[in-house]
Amino acid sequence: MNKIKKIAIIGTGVIGAGWIIRCLAHDKIVYAFDKDLKLKKNLVSEIKRTWPYVKKLFNKKTLKLKNFKYFTSLEEAVKDADFIQECASENYALKTKLMARIGKYAKPKAIISSSSSGLLPTKIYSKCKNPQRTIIGHPFNPVYLLPAVEIVPGKKTSKKYLDNAKKFYKSISMNPIMVKHELPGYLSDRLQEALWREGLHIINEGHATTEDLDRAIEDGPGLRWSLMGTFLTFHLAGGKAGMRHMLEQFGPALKLPWTKLKAPKLSNKLINRLVAGTKKQSKGKSVTNIANIRDEYLVELQKLRKKYEKKLR
Numbered sequence: 001m002n003k004i005k006k007i008a009i010i011g012t013g014v015i016g017a018g019w020i021i022r023c024l025a026h027d028k029i030v031y032a033f034d035k036d037l038k039l040k041k042n043l044v045s046e047i048k049r050t051w052p053y054v055k056k057l058f059n060k061k062t063l064k065l066k067n068f069k070y071f072t073s074l075e076e077a078v079k080d081a082d083f084i085q086e087c088a089s090e091n092y093a094l095k096t097k098l099m100a101r102i103g104k105y106a107k108p109k110a111i112i113s114s115s116s117s118g119l120l121p122t123k124i125y126s127k128c129k130n131p132q133r134t135i136i137g138h139p140f141n142p143v144y145l146l147p148a149v150e151i152v153p154g155k156k157t158s159k160k161y162l163d164n165a166k167k168f169y170k171s172i173s174m175n176p177i178m179v180k181h182e183l184p185g186y187l188s189d190r191l192q193e194a195l196w197r198e199g200l201h202i203i204n205e206g207h208a209t210t211e212d213l214d215r216a217i218e219d220g221p222g223l224r225w226s227l228m229g230t231f232l233t234f235h236l237a238g239g240k241a242g243m244r245h246m247l248e249q250f251g252p253a254l255k256l257p258w259t260k261l262k263a264p265k266l267s268n269k270l271i272n273r274l275v276a277g278t279k280k281q282s283k284g285k286s287v288t289n290i291a292n293i294r295d296e297y298l299v300e301l302q303k304l305r306k307k308y309e310k311k312l313r
């Protein structure tokens, strides 16, 4: 049984709501706060929408809503928590200020984690008390279903807190990835960002639609990626000789102009193409509608993956 029981979630937008649902599903006591108090209503409806999927994935019977408390002040929300997961907007100035306040109100040994997608922990915790207990715990949307969390230390983070954070995330059925040291974008978002930037160039130059590019991933690399990432996949691409032969064959392509990487300018023309493209792909379905389809699929997929993971790892 993990000792970390009381979790404060600060910022209850897309990611904060996801952490709340995952923590409740694992019998944690959850305290929440958002500067926008109107969000409480959305949160309750999101918990109701997602519960059937969460219940199925984690084999749970009942949702203990009595373990959930919404506070109207930051101090009240964090003061009794063992673990604080910050999920406010992605902005250095905002997070640095917020972390200083969280550090002031939190118990001295409470772990403070940020859901940031790529900001450097040493910078966002530069004004936070007891920085040895501060980390990044970067999840993936939807947090209530996806197991990945990147744990990134700042320059002052101590190993003891990193280990305890790892144990906590495991206790809520996550698979922590321990990032050796801080780097902008951490690991997964650097990979995602490279693909995203390339896609923006292709659309900007009019070579394909958003749907074409999504199909190019969904029907090919995407199907493989949920079981094995790029490296193991490319090891198989080399035939029986594996990675060495793959590099001999495709190594020269690294010199061809296949990628641009520096992002194109987000001009109005490009923004309109992206918005119109994804609207067409949605075929009249709302974001909630599509999220329900995705969630049902992710539950089934993870059940299937478990069977094959055992053979591979």
Ligand SMILES: NC(=O)c1ccc[n+]([C@@H]2O[C@H](COP(=O)([O-])OP(=O)(O)OC[C@H]3O[C@@H](n4cnc5c(N)ncnc54)[C@H](O)[C@@H]3O)[C@@H](O)[C@H]2O)c1
Pocket: 010, 011, 012, 013, 014, 015, 016, 033, 034, 035, 036, 039, 086, 087, 088, 089, 090, 091, 094, 098, 115, 116, 117, 118, 138, 139, 140, 141
């Ligand atoms: N959306 C994603 O796919 C995703 C994935 C992984 C990580 N993240 C990270 O999670 C964090 C939150 O992202 P999101 O997508 O949930 O954003 P969001 O806009 O949905 O929610 C952010 C919430 O933070 C609240 N907030 C802002 N300042 C605050 C403050 N001072 N105190 C309390 N609440 C405050 C806002 O009212 C809002 O409800 C960001 O750091 C983001 O990079 C996002």
